[in-house]
Amino acid sequence: MTRRRDFLAANGGRRVAMPGFVLQVRPRDDGDAAMRVGFTVTKKIGNAVVRNRMKRRLRALARDLLPGKGIAGADHVLIGRQGGIERDYQALTAELLKALIRAASPESPADQRPGNGRGEPRTPHGRGKGRGPRGGAHRHAAESSREPARS
Known part of the structure:
Protein backbone atom coordinates (compact mmCIF):
# COMPACT_ATOMS: atom_id res chain seq x y z
CA MET A 1 0.00 0.00 0.00
CA THR A 2 1.34 3.41 -0.88
CA ARG A 3 -1.62 5.78 -0.98
CA ARG A 4 -2.62 7.81 2.04
CA ARG A 5 -6.31 7.15 1.49
CA ASP A 6 -5.68 3.40 1.77
CA PHE A 7 -3.96 3.90 5.12
CA LEU A 8 -6.82 6.13 6.32
CA ALA A 9 -9.36 3.52 5.24
CA ALA A 10 -7.45 0.80 7.12
CA ASN A 11 -7.56 3.02 10.21
CA GLY A 12 -11.33 2.43 10.29
CA GLY A 13 -10.96 -1.36 10.49
CA ARG A 14 -10.01 -3.76 13.28
CA ARG A 15 -7.12 -2.67 15.48
CA VAL A 16 -5.05 -5.10 17.54
CA ALA A 17 -2.35 -3.60 19.77
CA MET A 18 0.71 -5.62 20.70
CA PRO A 19 3.83 -4.53 22.63
CA GLY A 20 5.96 -4.21 19.47
CA PHE A 21 3.42 -2.94 16.95
CA VAL A 22 -0.23 -2.24 16.20
CA LEU A 23 -1.99 -4.25 13.50
CA GLN A 24 -4.87 -2.71 11.59
CA VAL A 25 -6.95 -4.93 9.31
CA ARG A 26 -9.78 -3.82 7.06
CA PRO A 27 -11.50 -6.08 4.52
CA ARG A 28 -11.90 -4.50 1.08
CA ASP A 29 -15.17 -4.59 -0.86
CA ASP A 30 -13.65 -4.66 -4.34
CA GLY A 31 -13.83 -8.48 -4.65
CA ASP A 32 -10.07 -8.82 -5.08
CA ALA A 33 -8.71 -11.66 -2.91
CA ALA A 34 -5.17 -10.21 -2.83
CA MET A 35 -3.79 -9.14 0.54
CA ARG A 36 -2.21 -5.72 0.72
CA VAL A 37 0.17 -4.57 3.42
CA GLY A 38 1.47 -1.20 4.55
CA PHE A 39 3.97 -0.08 7.17
CA THR A 40 4.09 3.04 9.33
CA VAL A 41 6.70 4.13 11.84
CA THR A 42 6.41 7.63 13.31
CA LYS A 43 9.16 10.01 14.32
CA LYS A 44 8.34 9.31 17.98
CA GLY A 73 -8.96 -9.60 0.43
CA ALA A 74 -7.98 -7.30 3.30
CA ASP A 75 -5.58 -4.43 3.89
CA HIS A 76 -3.07 -5.02 6.70
CA VAL A 77 -1.20 -2.09 8.23
CA LEU A 78 1.62 -2.62 10.73
CA ILE A 79 2.42 0.42 12.87
CA GLY A 80 5.73 0.24 14.71
CA ARG A 81 5.75 1.00 18.43
CA GLN A 82 8.52 2.23 20.70
CA GLY A 83 9.36 -1.19 22.17
CA GLY A 84 9.39 -3.00 18.84
CA ILE A 85 12.97 -2.25 17.92
CA GLU A 86 14.41 -3.94 21.04
CA ARG A 87 12.05 -6.94 21.01
CA ASP A 88 13.28 -10.35 19.98
CA TYR A 89 12.23 -11.34 16.45
CA GLN A 90 10.66 -14.57 17.76
CA ALA A 91 8.55 -12.55 20.20
CA LEU A 92 7.41 -10.26 17.36
CA THR A 93 6.52 -13.34 15.29
CA ALA A 94 4.41 -14.77 18.11
CA GLU A 95 2.73 -11.39 18.62
CA LEU A 96 1.85 -11.08 14.92
CA LEU A 97 0.36 -14.59 14.90
CA LYS A 98 -1.72 -13.68 17.96
CA ALA A 99 -2.79 -10.37 16.39
CA LEU A 100 -3.82 -12.04 13.13
CA ILE A 101 -5.93 -14.59 15.03
CA ARG A 102 -7.61 -11.79 16.97
CA ALA A 103 -8.21 -9.76 13.82
CA ALA A 104 -9.78 -12.74 12.03
CA SER A 105 -12.09 -13.62 14.93
CA PRO A 106 -15.62 -12.24 15.09
CA GLU A 107 -15.78 -8.75 16.51
CA SER A 108 -15.93 -8.50 20.27
CA PRO A 109 -18.20 -5.96 22.02
CA ALA A 110 -15.17 -3.74 22.69
CA ASP A 111 -14.53 -3.43 18.93
CA GLN A 112 -18.10 -2.35 18.27
CA ARG A 113 -18.01 0.64 20.61
CA PRO A 114 -17.56 3.97 18.87
CA GLY A 115 -14.81 6.20 20.12
CA ASN A 116 -11.67 5.37 21.97
CA GLY A 117 -12.94 2.54 24.20
CA ARG A 118 -13.41 4.78 27.24
CA GLY A 119 -16.87 5.99 26.29
CA GLU A 120 -15.55 9.24 24.83
CA PRO A 121 -15.97 10.12 21.16
CA ARG A 122 -12.81 9.75 19.14
CA THR A 123 -11.16 13.01 18.17
CA PRO A 124 -8.20 13.65 15.89
CA HIS A 125 -4.93 12.71 17.57
CA GLY A 126 -6.85 10.81 20.26
CA ARG A 127 -7.27 13.85 22.48
CA GLY A 128 -10.37 15.45 23.87
CA LYS A 129 -11.11 19.15 23.85
CA GLY A 130 -8.60 21.38 25.59
CA ARG A 131 -5.94 18.73 26.05
CA GLY A 132 -3.56 19.85 23.37
CA PRO A 133 -0.04 21.04 24.02
CA ARG A 134 -1.32 24.48 25.07
CA GLY A 135 -4.87 23.64 26.11
CA GLY A 136 -6.42 22.96 29.47
CA ALA A 137 -6.37 24.79 32.78
CA HIS A 138 -2.60 25.25 32.80
CA ARG A 139 -2.66 27.33 29.63
CA HIS A 140 -2.08 30.72 31.24
CA ALA A 141 -0.30 29.61 34.39
CA ALA A 142 3.01 31.16 33.34
CA GLU A 143 1.36 34.44 32.36
CA SER A 144 -0.50 34.80 35.66
CA SER A 145 2.69 34.44 37.71
CA ARG A 146 4.40 37.36 35.97
CA GLU A 147 4.33 40.74 37.57
CA PRO A 148 3.02 43.66 35.54
CA ALA A 149 5.62 45.81 33.85
CA ARG A 150 6.50 49.00 35.75
CA SER A 151 7.06 52.26 33.98
Missing part, protein backbone atom coordinates in the same frame (compact mmCIF):
# COMPACT_ATOMS: atom_id res chain seq x y z
CA ILE A 45 10.17 6.00 17.57
CA GLY A 46 13.49 7.62 16.74
CA ASN A 47 15.62 9.03 13.97
CA ALA A 48 15.59 7.83 10.36
CA VAL A 49 18.02 4.99 11.02
CA VAL A 50 15.85 3.58 13.82
CA ARG A 51 12.63 4.04 11.84
CA ASN A 52 14.04 2.28 8.77
CA ARG A 53 15.34 -0.57 10.93
CA MET A 54 11.88 -0.98 12.44
CA LYS A 55 10.27 -0.96 8.99
CA ARG A 56 12.70 -3.67 7.82
CA ARG A 57 11.71 -5.83 10.80
CA LEU A 58 8.00 -5.30 10.07
CA ARG A 59 8.52 -6.15 6.38
CA ALA A 60 10.31 -9.37 7.34
CA LEU A 61 7.45 -10.31 9.70
CA ALA A 62 4.87 -9.65 6.99
CA ARG A 63 6.85 -11.59 4.38
CA ASP A 64 7.11 -14.61 6.72
CA LEU A 65 3.57 -14.74 8.13
CA LEU A 66 1.01 -12.90 6.00
CA PRO A 67 0.94 -15.24 2.98
CA GLY A 68 -0.22 -18.16 5.15
CA LYS A 69 -1.97 -16.46 8.07
CA GLY A 70 -3.23 -13.13 6.70
CA ILE A 71 -6.83 -12.34 5.82
CA ALA A 72 -7.53 -12.70 2.10
